[in-house]
Amino acid sequence: MFMDQPTPNYRICKNCGNRNHPDSGQCPWCGAALRRPMDWFSFFGLILILLVVIGLIVYAVWIRSPSESKIHLPVISHSVE
Ligand SMILES: [Zn+2]
Numbered sequence: 665m666f667m668d669q670p671t672p673n674y675r676i677c678k679n680c681g682n683r684n685h686p687d688s689g690q691c692p693w694c695g696a697a698l699r700r701p702m703d704w705f706s707f708f709g710l711i712l713i714l715l716v717v718i719g720l721i722v723y724a725v726w727i728r729s730p731s732e733s734k735i736h737l738p739v740i741s742h743s744v745e
């Protein structure tokens with residue numbers, strides 16, 4: 665995954681504009697956190713997975729709860745004949 669991307673020899677800090685090591689996660693000049701674009705994708709994916717898991721848990725709780733799942737539907741099936 666990472667080998668396909670052209671890795672630059674340095675990473676420019678967006679806070680102070682100095683060049684840093686591409687592997688460093690923090691700027692040694694100003695102390696700002698150096699974020700990679702891949703981190704945003706993984707962060708977004710993590711939130712997406714968390715939302716799906718939370719949704720499944722809420723769905724399971726909603727299905728299992730006896731009081732909430734009782735939805736009275738109007739029965740008109742036998743009145744047709
Ligand atoms: Zn900096």
